[in-house]
Amino acid sequence: KNQVEQSPQSLIILEGKNCTLQCNYTVSPFSNLRWYKQDTGRGPVSLTIMTFSENTKSNGRYTATLDADTKQSSLHITASQLSDSASYICVVSARGTYKYIFGTGTRLKVLA
Amino acid sequence: ETGVTQTPRHLVMGMTNKKSLKCEQHLGHNAMYWYKQSAKKPLELMFVYSLEERVENNSVPSRFSPECPNSSHLFLHLHTLQPEDSALYLCASSQEPGTGGSYEQYFGPGTRLTVT
Numbered sequence: 001k002n003q004v005e006q007s008p009q010s011l012i013i014l015e016g017k018n019c020t021l022q023c024n025y026t027v028s029p030f031s032n033l034r035w036y037k038q039d040t041g042r043g044p045v046s047l048t049i050m051t052f053s054e055n056t057k058s059n060g061r062y063t064a065t066l067d068a069d070t071k072q073s074s075l076h077i078t079a080s081q082l083s084d085s086a087s088y089i090c091v092v093s094a095r096g097t098y099k100y101i102f103g104t105g106t107r108l109k110v111l112a
Numbered sequence: 113e114t115g116v117t118q119t120p121r122h123l124v125m126g127m128t129n130k131k132s133l134k135c136e137q138h139l140g141h142n143a144m145y146w147y148k149q150s151a152k153k154p155l156e157l158m159f160v161y162s163l164e165e166r167v168e169n170n171s172v173p174s175r176f177s178p179e180c181p182n183s184s185h186l187f188l189h190l191h192t193l194q195p196e197d198s199a200l201y202l203c204a205s206s207q208e209p210g211t212g213g214s215y216e217q218y219f220g221p222g223t224r225l226t227v228t
Contacts, residue, residue, distance in 0.1 A: 004154070034216065043116070043202050043219030044155075089155075098143070098168050100217065102154040 002027045004092050004103035012109045017080055021106045023073040023090030031095035035064050035075045038087045038105070047075070047088075080110045115139045116220035118203050124226045125193065133188040133223050135203030143208045144186040145217065146178060149200040161186060162208045193227045200224055 004025045013019050025033070032051045036044035048057045048064040050073070056065045061078045077084055087105040094101070116137045125131050137144065146158040160168035161180040175197075177189040186203055204217040 036219075041200070041222070041224060043118075043204075043221045045219070046216055049216055098145075098157075098160045098162070100157065104152065104154045 002092075002094065002099065002101045004090055004101045006088075006090050006103035006106050008106060009104070010107040010109070012111060013080055015080060015082055015110050015112050018076065018078050019080060019108065021075045021077075021088050021090075021108070023075070023103055025071050025073070025090070025092045025101070025103075027071075027092040027094055027099075027101050029095040030068065030071075031093045033064075033066055033073050034091045034093075035062070035073075036089040036091060038089055040086070044089055077108075080108075082110050082112060084108060085110045116203060116205055116218050118201075118220035118223050120223060121221060122224045122226075124228060125190070126228055127193060127195070129193075130189070130191040132190065133201055133203075133225075135186040135188075135220055137184055137186075137203075137205035137218070137220075139205055139218060141205040141207055141218075142183050143206050144180060144183075145204040145206075146186065146188050147202040147204065149202055149222070155202065159188075190225075193225075195227050198225055198227045 007022045034049040035047045038044040047062050050066045063076045066073045087107050089105040090103040092101045119134045143162045145160050147155045149155050157170050158172045159178040179187040200222045202222045203220040206217045
């Protein structure tokens with residue numbers, strides 16, 4: 001069964017600190033993995049997208065990693081800001097289909 | 113975010129009402145999607161249209177009826193909804209996977225629907 005699991009469910013950190021969010025998936029055949037940021041009541045916005053051959057990709061203070069062998073991904077946020085408070089969703093798509101499998105997300109709260 | 117627009121942003125309707133949600137994309141994509149997002153649940157794919165034809169229907173109740181008149185517009189017609197249908201309804205668009213595009217989905221801001 002195609003599944004995407006994320007951990008932790010929620011996380012609270014102080015402004016300026018770093019954090020890492022985890023994503024494990026069982027999706028086959030794998031096409032790509034994306035991380036989205038979703039502010040409350042808004043649509044998700046793409047942060048990174050990685051294909052099978054990519055191990056790491058950065059977007060400003062966001063760095064995503066992918067281990068296709070263990071089917072794990074992480075999203076590292078450096079020097080967090082208050083505006084980073086949001087849900088972060090891991091999405092894996094199966095090759096050649098419209099199947100986008102969404103995780104339940106990690107809710108991050110950054111405190112001043 | 114402005115590449116995909118949705119109206120209305122908020123909607124309150126009774127169980128006997130009929131209403132429609134509208135989505136418009138300005139990105140030149142040829143696939144469009146409706147998702148339902150309930151609290152503490154992953155996004156649930158409802159419908160997919162590719163090249164204006166419905167290609168996915170994920171066991172959605174018939175009280176939800178999609179319409180895709182052209183590749184830029186997508187509607188979700190609602191009638192006799194239940195309170196458990198209250199959720200954030202998100203529209204997205206992408207290149208059709210078979211055309212070699214990046215397949216990245218771009219989401220609209222969503223419509224917050226409350227059924228009373």
